[in-house]
Amino acid sequence: MTESTAHTSPGFHWNVERDGSSIRLSLSGELDVAVADRAAVRSKQQLAGIDGAVVVDLGQVTFMDSSGLRLLLDLRQTTFGLGIRLYLSRLSLPVQRLLDVAGLSHWFEYVGGVAPKFAYCPICEGELRIDVTRCPYCGSVL
Numbered sequence: 001m002t003e004s005t006a007h008t009s010p011g012f013h014w015n016v017e018r019d020g021s022s023i024r025l026s027l028s029g030e031l032d033v034a035v036a037d038r039a040a041v042r043s044k045q046q047l048a049g050i051d052g053a054v055v056v057d058l059g060q061v062t063f064m065d066s067s068g069l070r071l072l073l074d075l076r077q078t079t080f081g082l083g084i085r086l087y088l089s090r091l092s093l094p095v096q097r098l099l100d101v102a103g104l105s106h107w108f109e110y111v112g113g114v115a116p117k118f119a120y121c122p123i124c125e126g127e128l129r130i131d132v133t134r135c136p137y138c139g140s141v142l
C-alpha cells in the first residue's frame with residue numbers, strides 16, 4: 001500500500017511516497033535556501049514510524065546550493081541516529097556536480113550500491129553513454 005503526499009513551493013516540488021516501513025522522497029526543481037529549511041522540517045516529520053529505508057530521488061533537481069547539501073547531510077545524520085538506511089537514488093547533473101566538488105559523494109549510499117555515474121556533453125550537457133565519441137544531441141566530437 002503506497003501513500004503519497006506532495007508539497008509545492010514556487011520552483012520546488014516535493015513528493016513523498018510511503019510504502020510500508022520505507023519512504024521515497026522525490027525532489028524536483030530548485031533546492032535552495034528558500035525551500036531547504038522547510039524541506040528539512042518536513043522530511044523529519046516524514047521519518048516518524050519509518051524503520052525501513054529512506055530513498056531520496058534527486059533526478060529532477062535542476063539547481064542545488066549548499067543549503068541543499070546541508071539538507072542531505074542533515075537527513076543522513078538523522079537517519080543514522082534512528083538506525084534507518086538512507087539511499088540516494090538518481091542524481092541530476094547539478095546535484096552530481098555539487099556532491100563531487102564538495103567531496104561528499106562517498107558520504108552517501110546509493111540505490112544499486114554505487115553512485116550513479118553519467119557522462120555529460122561539455123557543450124550541451126546532454127546525457128551520454130560512456131563509450132560514445134560524438135554527442136548525439138549537438139554533434140560535438142568528444
Ligand SMILES: [Zn+2]
Pocket residue numbers: 121122123124125126135136137138139140
Ligand atoms: Zn552535446
